[in-house]
Amino acid sequence: MRGSDLQTRRAFRRGLILAAAIVLLWAEAGGGLAGVALPAQDIPPDATPQVQQLNPSQAAPGDEVTIVIEGQNFSSGAYVSFTNPSIHVVSTRRVSGTELEVKLAISKKAQPGAFSLYVSNPASSVAEAAFTVGAAAVPAPATPATPPTPAAPPSPATPPTPAAEVHPSESTTPEVTSVDPPRAAPGTKTNLKITGKNFAQGAKVSFSNSGIRVLETTASKTTELTVRLQIAADAPTGKSSLFVVNPDDSEAEAPFEVAGGTTKAAAVSEPASSAGQRFDVYNLGDVASLLQSHNKTKGTLIVTGQKLTYEESGQEVFSTPLSEITEVDANIILGLNTGTFHINLTSGKTYNFIAGSLRPADSQSIIDSLRKAIH
Numbered sequence: 001m002r003g004s005d006l007q008t009r010r011a012f013r014r015g016l017i018l019a020a021a022i023v024l025l026w027a028e029a030g031g032g033l034a035g036v037a038l039p040a041q042d043i044p045p046d047a048t049p050q051v052q053q054l055n056p057s058q059a060a061p062g063d064e065v066t067i068v069i070e071g072q073n074f075s076s077g078a079y080v081s082f083t084n085p086s087i088h089v090v091s092t093r094r095v096s097g098t099e100l101e102v103k104l105a106i107s108k109k110a111q112p113g114a115f116s117l118y119v120s121n122p123a124s125s126v127a128e129a130a131f132t133v134g135a136a137a138v139p140a141p142a143t144p145a146t147p148p149t150p151a152a153p154p155s156p157a158t159p160p161t162p163a164a165e166v167h168p169s170e171s172t173t174p175e176v177t178s179v180d181p182p183r184a185a186p187g188t189k190t191n192l193k194i195t196g197k198n199f200a201q202g203a204k205v206s207f208s209n210s211g212i213r214v215l216e217t218t219a220s221k222t223t224e225l226t227v228r229l230q231i232a233a234d235a236p237t238g239k240s241s242l243f244v245v246n247p248d249d250s251e252a253e254a255p256f257e258v259a260g261g262t263t264k265a266a267a268v269s270e271p272a273s274s275a276g277q278r279f280d281v282y283n284l285g286d287v288a289s290l291l292q293s294h295n296k297t298k299g300t301l302i303v304t305g306q307k308l309t310y311e312e313s314g315q316e317v318f319s320t321p322l323s324e325i326t327e328v329d330a331n332i333i334l335g336l337n338t339g340t341f342h343i344n345l346t347s348g349k350t351y352n353f354i355a356g357s358l359r360p361a362d363s364q365s366i367i368d369s370l371r372k373a374i375h
Contacts, residue, residue, distance in 0.1 A: 043075040043097050045122040046213060046357055051129040054117070058132035062108040064090075069100040069119060069129070077122040079204065081243060081251050086110035087133070089249040106133060118243070120206040123214050126243075174198045174244045176254040183257035186211070187233035187365045189277065194225040194254070200246040207242055209258055211235020213357060215280070230357075231258060233365040277303040277373065279366045280356030283310065283317070284340060298356050301366070303373045308343075310351070320345055328370045330363070341367050 051071040059065045069080070078100060080092045086107040093101040100119065112135045120126040176196040184190040194205070199222050205214055211232040218226040225244065235258050242256040279301040299312040309319040327344040330337055331352065339360035343351045355362035 043073055045075050046124050047073040047075055047121055048124050049073045049119045049121055049127040051119055051127045054129055058134050059106050060134050061106055061110040063106045066103045072098055074100055075121040079120060079245060081118045081245050082115060084115045122204055125210045125212055126206045126208055172198055173250040174246055174252040176244055176252045179254050179256060183259045184231050185259055186231050186235045187368050188231050190229045192227040197223050199225055202247045204245045207240060209236055209240035232361045233368055234361050277369060281353040284352040322374050325374055328367055339363050
């Protein structure tokens with residue numbers, strides 16, 4: 001009994017240390033703890049931005065206005081966009097991790113109403129806020145003026161100079177003609193091919209659905225983008241919007257759907273075959289070393305065939321047959337879901353991980369996918 005009690009106390013202490021380590025990790029990453037903001041230089045490009053207020057939050061048709069967006073998790077390269085073409089984003093300047101300064105030009109033909117403003121980091125889902133275009137001010141009636149004296153007609157020897165011709169410049173606004181596939185299922189990774197024109201180098205892709213995370217965007221040519229997505233297991237289902245944004249803030253919108261249940265969308269996700277499933281994670285490793293340093297190397301869990309492999313920087317750390325995995329589950333400590341998960345093997349070894357995004361929902365998505373692969 002004494003030996004059993006000693007083992008129980010040791011296990012309890014290890015659990016407390018792991019919980020403290022995870023709390024520290026969340027606090028640094030801006031995840032899981034409300035009110036904890038990352039230093040500006042540490043905000044990752046896949047962190048989800050938050051918008052708290054706009055100042056000012058409205059403008060009139062024909063105005064050029066600079067608005068200040070206050071919030072959290074604005075990383076380097078954060079950008080602002082609108083779905084309404086009458087509101088043009090002239091420039092976006094990141095003042096800090098909690099403030100953006102955006103210059104807007106409102107078309108004189110803009111219709112009054114409330115419109116959606118979107119803030120996105122280079123590899124994140126979008127945050128939405130309302131921006132209002134008010135009615136233009138009605139000018140006071142002008143006082144009739146004395147008619148001007150008619151000018152003398154020009155001399156026949158000096159014909160009037162014709163007005164110079166103005167040629168519109170070639171459009172650089174992106175256009176989307178197709179998205180393949182047009183939908184995906186929750187809890188899957190999907191590769192999209194976006195076809196259109198005027199896709200500039202450095203073009204970004206974002207979604208109005210907060211459960212969709214962009215992992216990678218490749219612009220192979222000006223008419224095609226390849227986008228790798230992670231759909232969270234708890235992503236809202238239904239129709240949403242996809243945005244292609246060029247570096248000059250010109251943009252195009254296209255429909256995209258997160259389909260619930262078992263649909264054809266599941267067929268376009270990365271299968272557990274020779275192509276494999278890949279999950280970006282942090283290996284929590286030894287608890288003591290985690291407490292000493294939070295600069296862990298991000299690794300990848302890979303399922304191929306009937307084997308699970310973990311790699312860091314392209315080098316294999318461990319590999320095991322799926323048949324030797326006895327459990328994949330969330331780490332619950334003192335009744336708290338830590339957002340991390342463990343993988344137990346028949347050999348008695350246990351590996352602890354957290355999703356590379358540091359989002360508990362993404363960790364749960366990895367758990368669900370690994371369970372499906374095992375069974």
